[in-house]
Amino acid sequence: MPEQTRKRRPYAPRVPMAERREQLLDAALTIIDRDGYDGVSIDAIAREAGVTRPVVYGAYDGLGPLLTALLDRQQDRALGQLFAALPLGADDADPLAVVERAVPALHAMVLADPVTWRAILASPADVPDVVRERIEGDRERVRGVIEQLVTVVLGARAEQLDAEVVAHGILALLDHFGGLVLADPGRFTAERLSAAARSLLAAWLP
């Protein structure tokens, strides 16, 4: 009686590369959302996807390239969502209207795709270098857009302001409140945040 009994791992369903790649990116994103960037490793991704490590190495050349691919994919989603939410066609130049439209739109945006946004908003500091650099770069792009938006919307008033500093401030606020909304949606509702922004801005305008 040959002891062939050594249980062999059941074969994972065979899928073509393209699909496998997508599946691995999903697995990585799931891990990031559940365990943070610390939890991401080739091994963890393989386990999460129900395959073995060589399968992952077959699809990507390592953790760096895999995360880069993930960022490529999420970047489209995130920036697309974001630029859709920002009232960029706002030539009306009414600051109050801009804020009234942007705040609920952004609120809806993060809650509509919490996994993507948690990965971005909760990312900082010790993430793998590839990820860090990528997100930094995107932040800069967004900050530039905000800076322009501020300049345009505030028009003449803007001359008093340090637009770069203001843009940094706005982005910091979006960042922080985005995180709060994700962490505690019941406490930080769109209405509440809109009201706060409105009342601050209303008092500020002439």
Added chain:
Amino acid sequence: MPEQTRKRRPYAPRVPMAERREQLLDAALTIIDRDGYDGVSIDAIAREAGVTRPVVYGAYDGLGPLLTALLDRQQDRALGQLFAALPLGADDADPLAVVERAVPALHAMVLADPVTWRAILASPADVPDVVRERIEGDRERVRGVIEQLVTVVLGARAEQLDAEVVAHGILALLDHFGGLVLADPGRFTAERLSAAARSLLAAWLP
């Protein structure tokens, strides 16, 4: 000829426990500042301090307790510096004066002890749980103080405002600009930040 030639590591200077503990905390802080929280391990701390791991285990029961002790020490420094920088005795209730005093004080504060503040401001997300909880708790305390400060300083005007949201916002701004100052002191000077805060606030006041 006995082959006693197997080089034995030269003994590190012998120090009493109390001093050794301080030295290990310093080593940990150095590593955090240089390599981020990712780089912190018992092994790395031992190397940085020029001793072997068992020495570290003799002083602390593991990485968690060591980092807790580090936080205990840094907490005093940081909160002491912070509450000294915030104009808490500001019964004069002049918002502009409060900001004019607070911004340069905070700016000086982070630059006076960059290691401590980088460890706090650049901490987020995936730090060991002990550290994360501790810093979160402190943030809440500080936010509470700011909330009160806002209420007091703005007086009657405060009734229009959502003090909690405003305090969150202010703390987010302090956080973010603190990081910017540390990253690029030449670009974000005390004067520039003061001017920006002053001009925003001046326009906002009646």
Added chain:
DNA sequence: CCAGAATGCTACACCTGTGTAGTAAATGGA
């Protein structure tokens, strides 16, 4: 001056992750 306590070091067993070579199973076209 010489125990014995205090302090530090070596060495080991264990864990988790990386990356790869070799092998086994599934699949699709001749």
Added chain:
DNA sequence: TCCATTTACTACACAGGTGTAGCATTCTGG
């Protein structure tokens, strides 16, 4: 149907971190 290709798995060697047992050295007080 059957074989070549594609896809997946096993197994190994290596790297770095943890925690501990046991030995070596230094220092101090009697």
